[in-house]
Structure formats: C-alpha cells, structure tokens
Amino acid sequence: xxxxxxxxxxxxxxxxxxxxxxxxxxxxxxxxxxxxxxxxxxxxxxxxxxxxxxxxxxxxxxxxxxxxxxxxxxxxxxxxxxxxxxxxxxxxxxxxxxxxxxxxxxxxxxxxxxxxxxxxxxxxxxxxxxxxxxxxxxxxxxxxxxxxxxxxxxxxxxxxxxxxxxxxxxxxxxxxxxxxxxxxxxxxxxxxxxxxxxxxxxxxxxxxxxxxxxxxxxxxxxxxxxxxxxxxxxxxxxxxxxxxxxxxxxxxxxxxxxxxxxxxxxxxxxxxxxxxxxxxx
Amino acid sequence: xxxxxxxxxxxxxxxxxxxxxxxxxxxxxxxxxxxxxxxxxxxxxxxxxxxxxxxxxxxxxxxxxxxxxxxxxxxxxxxxxxxxxxxxxxxxxxxxxxxxxxxxxxxxxxxxxxxxxxxxxxxxxxxxxxxxxxxxxxxxxxxxxxxxxxxxxxxxxxxxxxxxxxxxxxxxxxxxxxxxxxxxxxxxxxxxxxxxxxxxxxxxxxxxxxxxxxxxxxxxxxxxxxxxxxxxxxxxxxxxxxxxxxxxxxxxxxxxxxxxxxxxxxxxxxxxxxxxxxxxxxxxxxxxxxxxxxxxxxxxxxxxxxxxxxxxxxxxxxxxxxxxxxxxxxxxxxxxxxxxxxxxxxx
Numbered sequence: 001x002x003x004x005x006x007x008x009x010x011x012x013x014x015x016x017x018x019x020x021x022x023x024x025x026x027x028x029x030x031x032x033x034x035x036x037x038x039x040x041x042x043x044x045x046x047x048x049x050x051x052x053x054x055x056x057x058x059x060x061x062x063x064x065x066x067x068x069x070x071x072x073x074x075x076x077x078x079x080x081x082x083x084x085x086x087x088x089x090x091x092x093x094x095x096x097x098x099x100x101x102x103x104x105x106x107x108x109x110x111x112x113x114x115x116x117x118x119x120x121x122x123x124x125x126x127x128x129x130x131x132x133x134x135x136x137x138x139x140x141x142x143x144x145x146x147x148x149x150x151x152x153x154x155x156x157x158x159x160x161x162x163x164x165x166x167x168x169x170x171x172x173x174x175x176x177x178x179x180x181x182x183x184x185x186x187x188x189x190x191x192x193x194x195x196x197x198x199x200x201x202x203x204x205x206x207x208x209x210x211x212x213x214x215x216x217x218x219x220x221x222x223x224x225x226x227x228x229x230x231x232x233x234x235x236x237x238x239x240x241x242x243x244x245x246x247x248x249x250x251x252x253x254x255x256x257x258x259x260x261x262x263x264x265x266x267x268x269x270x271x272x273x274x275x276x277x278x279x280x281x
Numbered sequence: 282x283x284x285x286x287x288x289x290x291x292x293x294x295x296x297x298x299x300x301x302x303x304x305x306x307x308x309x310x311x312x313x314x315x316x317x318x319x320x321x322x323x324x325x326x327x328x329x330x331x332x333x334x335x336x337x338x339x340x341x342x343x344x345x346x347x348x349x350x351x352x353x354x355x356x357x358x359x360x361x362x363x364x365x366x367x368x369x370x371x372x373x374x375x376x377x378x379x380x381x382x383x384x385x386x387x388x389x390x391x392x393x394x395x396x397x398x399x400x401x402x403x404x405x406x407x408x409x410x411x412x413x414x415x416x417x418x419x420x421x422x423x424x425x426x427x428x429x430x431x432x433x434x435x436x437x438x439x440x441x442x443x444x445x446x447x448x449x450x451x452x453x454x455x456x457x458x459x460x461x462x463x464x465x466x467x468x469x470x471x472x473x474x475x476x477x478x479x480x481x482x483x484x485x486x487x488x489x490x491x492x493x494x495x496x497x498x499x500x501x502x503x504x505x506x507x508x509x510x511x512x513x514x515x516x517x518x519x520x521x522x523x524x525x526x527x528x529x530x531x532x533x534x535x536x537x538x539x540x541x542x543x544x545x546x547x548x549x550x551x552x553x554x555x556x557x558x559x560x561x562x563x564x565x566x567x568x569x570x571x572x573x574x575x576x577x578x579x580x581x582x583x584x585x586x587x588x589x590x591x592x593x594x595x596x597x598x599x600x601x602x603x604x605x606x607x608x609x610x611x612x613x614x615x616x617x618x619x620x621x622x623x624x625x626x627x628x
Contacts, residue, residue: 054519074524078522084517087514089514090512093567094566097292108506109506110503120285134288149517162520
C-alpha cells in the first residue's frame with residue numbers, strides 16, 4: 001500500500017435543499033486506483049467535484065497529504081488535483097500539443113517556454129500519441145480525445161487524479177487502452193487515482209479498492225472481491241445477479257433481472273409470446 | 282525522431298505567417314482607403330504628406346484632418362469589434378455571439394437616439410459630444426446590467442446570453458418608442474446613426490479608443506491560455522484550476538467597454554464582430570495567442586474594405602458604412618466556408 005494521500009471525513013453536501021452527499025468517509029492511496037460505483041444519482045460525480053474543491057461542503061473535511069482542500073487556494077489546489085469531467089466533447093480548433101500545454105495553464109505566459117513544450121511532448125510520447133501532436137481536437141475520435149485529456153491532466157504532475165466515467169462513449173478497444181494507461185500512470189507516477197464508473201466489471205478489473213455509494217451515502221467500501229456481492233447488487237442496484245470469479249480471481253457480475261419489475265416484465269413477455277403464437281396459429 | 286520544438290515551431294511558424302499575411306493585407310487596404318476620396322492621392326503623395334515638412338499643404342490638410350482619422354478609426358473600430366467578437370464567442374461558447382449579443386450596442390443606440398430626439402444627455406454635456414457621450418453612458422448601463430444579472434447565477438453562459446437578450450429587447454423597445462414620437466428630422470438622424478459612419482472621426486476620439494483598446498488587449502493577452510481553456514468546456518477548465526466565473530465576468534466587462542467606446546463613435550456597425558473572429562478561427566485556430574491578433578486584423582480588414590466601398594459605390598458621396606460591411610465581407614466569408622472541409626464548431 002502506498003502512502004495515504006486523500007482522506008474524506010464526514011462530508012455533507014447539498015444542491016439547494018436537496019442533500020446529495022451524507023456523511024461520506026473514504027480514503028484513497030497513492031499508486032492505487034479507487035473506484036467509486038453506484039447507481040444514477042448516487043452522488044459519484046458530486047463526490048469527485050467535492051474532492052477537486054469545486055463545490056463548497058456543508059460540513060466535514062477533505063485532506064490531501066494532510067492539507068485541507070478548503071484551505072488551499074485555487075492555484076495550489078489545481079497543482080495537486082486534476083479533475084477530468086464526464087463530458088469532454090470539445091470541438092475546439094486547437095492543436096493537440098497546445099491542448100496538452102493547457103494542462104499547465106497556471107504557469108503558461110504569452111510566450112511558451114521550450115521546457116513547457118518539451119514536457120507536453122514527453123507526455124504525448126509516454127502515452128504513445130505524439131503522432132497526433134499537430135492534429136486539431138475537432139478532428140479527433142472520442143478515444144483519441146480522451147487520450148489527449150489524460151495527457152493534459154497528467155502533464156500537471158498531480159498527486160490526485162479524479163476521473164468521472166472516463167470510458168463513457170468509447171468503444172471496447174479504447175476503453176481498455178484508456179484504463180490500462182490510467183493504471184500504468186497511477187503506479188509509475190504514484191498518483192492517488194479515483195475513478196467513478198457504471199461499468200462494474202471493468203472498474204473491478206482495474207481498481208485496488210471500491211467505494212459503493214447509494215443515495216448519497218457510502219454503502220460499503222473495500223477490496224473488489226469483498227464489495228461485489230449479490231446482496232450489494234440487490235440493495236444498491238436493485239438487480240438480481242450472480243458473481244463469478246473470473247481469470248485472476250477477479251469477481252465478475254452477471255446481471256439476471258431487475259428486482260423491481262421482474263414479475264411485471266416476465267408477465268408482459270409471456271403475454272406477448274402467447275399473442276404471437278395465437279396469430280401464427 | 283522529431284523534437285518537440287520542431288513540431289511546435291512548425292505550428293507557430295505557419296500561424297505567424299498567416300497573421301503576417303493578414304497584417305500586410307491590412308496595410309495595403311489601409312493605404313487604399315487613405316488614397317481614395319473626392320481627390321485621389323497616390324501612395325507617394327500620402328507618404329510625403331505624412332512624413333515630409335515641405336509637401337503640398339492641401340494634401341497635408343486632407344490627409345491629417347479627414348483621411349487619416351477616418352481610416353484609423355476604421356482600423357481601430359474594426360480591431361475592437363474583431364477582438365470583442367472573438368472573446369464573446371469564446372466565453373459564451375457560441376458561434377453566433379458578437380459584440381452586440383449582450384445588448385451593449387442596443388444600449389448605445391438608445392442613448393444616441395435619446396440625445397438626438399430630446400437633445401439632452403444623461404451626463405451634463407452639450408455640443409458635438411452629446412450623442413457619443415450619451416451612447417456610451419447607456420452602453421455602460423447595459424454592460425453593468427448584464428454583469429449584475431449574470432453574477433446572480435455565477436456567470437453561467439446561458440444566464441449571460443439570456444440576460445443579454447432581455448437587455449437587448451428592452452433597449453430596442455425603448456428605441457422604437459423614441460422613433461415613434463420623433464420628428465422626421467430626428468428620425469432620419471437616428472437611422473443614419475444606427476447605420477454607422479466613420480465621418481465624425483477625430484484624433485481625440487481615436488485617442489480615447491486607443492486608451493481602452495490597449496489595456497483591454499493586454500488583459501486578454503495576459504489571460505490568453507485561460508481563455509483558450511474555456512473552449513474545452515466550463516467543467517474541464519475548472520478541473521484545470523481556472524476560475525471560470527471570475528474570468529468570464531472580467532472578460533465580459535472588458536469587451537463590453539471596448540464595444541461601448543467603438544459604437545459610441547461610429548454607430549452600430551454590424552457583421553464585423555461576428556464574422557471577423559470566424560475568419561480568424563478558420564485561418565489560425567482557437568489558441569488565443571494567434572486567434573486574438575488574427576481577429577483584430579480580420580476585423581480591421583473588413584471595416585477598411587467596407588470603408589473603401591463606401592467611397593467608390595457612388596463617387597463623391599460617402600455611403601453609410603454599416604450597409605457595406607456585410608456586402609463586402611460576405612463574398613470573402615462564404616469563400617472560406619465553402620472551401621473548407623467539414624464543420625469547425627458543431628459539438
């Protein structure tokens with residue numbers, strides 16, 4: 001286990017009168033990926049934004065390497081934390097090399113220093129996308145754009161990397177490539193990476209630890225094999241499922257049916273089947 | 282293997298060349314504008330009148346008191362509208378935004394009309410300055426109106442556009458009311474003001490415009506990378522540590538002031554602030570380091586070309602410039618759009 005970097009202690013957050021997070025406690029370690037899972041509106045994105053210092057907490061505290069997020073000024077915080085939101089569908093007419101440079105927006109001046117260009121270039125090389133350097137963002141595919149976003153985030157050398165559903169809208173090949181890359185960079189650069197995801201099997205494969213959110217509260221937290229249970233799936237996701245242990249003893253969720261409308265749906269399907277048989281008969 | 286500086290150097294070289302080409306075009310069209318008028322002057326006559334002591338006195342008077350102020354006004358107002366349009370499109374993330382989107386020009390139009398119809402100003406001033414001073418005062422009211430409305434909702438771009446539209450319609454209605462009650466002469470004067478004109482350019486007005494244009498440009502240049510980051514989306518920019526709300530409010534005030542000064546002296550000249558930035562974007566992309574100077578130059582070229590047009594349409598008569606900005610710019614703009622592959626803005 002790496003050194004402890006992010007500590008979330010008893011935080012509450014509300015959008016107006018609506019409580020989005022209630023008494024959240026969690027930790028994320030350097031060199032590890034912490035996965036945040038939970039159904040829609042569980043508070044995954046809100047929690048990430050709170051850690052990024054983008055939202056003001058009602059109560060509780062978040063510390064990064066001992067320093068309270070609330071007390072850090074925006075410049076210092078942004079040097080430590082990099083937040084990659086879910087929607088990054090930009091159509092900016094901007095060359096990739098400059099898009100990566102923007103990762104260092106606080107130190108850039110009108111005349112960009114050679115050292116800064118060199119750093120951006122090295123990051124592109126590390127991610128294997130230096131061939132895209134001169135292309136404009138609006139000409140790239142979703143997968144390529146996400147690679148550029150990751151380069152842009154990592155060129156800042158953050159201690160904490162927050163990613164909100166980073167593989168949404170990507171095809172399977174790019175999903176795996178992006179997550180492999182995040183895993184490698186997390187270990188190499190000793191970053192505390194926190195990833196929210198709807199894809200349970202994928203996040204389980206890459207995360208060292210999972211935090212399950214339900215209705216704005218932490219339902220459970222721990223290693224994937226202890227967290228992913230049929231009970232958790234039933235209570236949090238309202239889904240009947242089976243958990244298989246796949247290759248490398250990584251648990252895999254096989255969803256079977258919704259617990260909410262199982263009977264109603266089955267009845268409708270049976271009705272439709274018998275109707276079509278009558279017509280054919 | 283290629284080196285970082287080599288790749289970035291090539292990108293910069295290409296864009297710098299395009300900006301240089303725009304600058305050359307701007308100089309050429311500026312000299313053309315100065316040379317055209319009721320008396321045609323050669324480049325040699327212009328240069329000798331400007332730089333030599335013992336040159337033709339009549340030429341000196343024509344150039345120093347009429348031609349140069351008018352052409353410089355076209356240059357500076359074009360640059361101001363180009364810059365203001367570029368930043369409005371950037372901070373509102375909207376290709377249809379222009380310096381007039383937030384109702385600043387509508388405020389100026391109402392202020393000018395009030396001075397023309399009633400002969401009174403909101404600030405105690407009389408004489409020739411009555412109309413521009415009142416126009417500027419009401420443009421500022423519009424500007425601060427949007428500022429306070431936008432601040433309530435944390436300067437979201439949607440709120441800014443909606444607040445701007447509300448202010449735009451408010452001043453347009455008030456202007457229509459004034460026009461309804463105005464005498465025939467006053468009505469003609471209002472319409473003429475709204476069409477825009479460079480004829481009342483003076484060195485004093487040029488100085489005032491320069492005083493606003495220079496610090497605004499420096500402020501935008503200082504924040505150039507942060508402004509570029511806005512094109513990645515608000516959340517992404519915030520995730521990179523940019524104070525999006527503060528940046529947007531600061532930029533909005535700066536470009537509204539610039540627009541207010543420009544339209545107060547020349548009337549509401551359309552098209553330049555909308556299309557200048559599009560031309561710049563197509564040529565050099567959206568990195569503000571290149572986008573900003575290219576938008577200023579494209580704005581200047583469009584307004585200078587229109588100014589040339591106003592003098593040659595009917596020889597001896599200067600046509601209202603607001604009519605010609607679109608007519609001269611559209612062929613060039615359409616040419617650029619039609620020769621490009623794919624879109625460059627849609628998300």
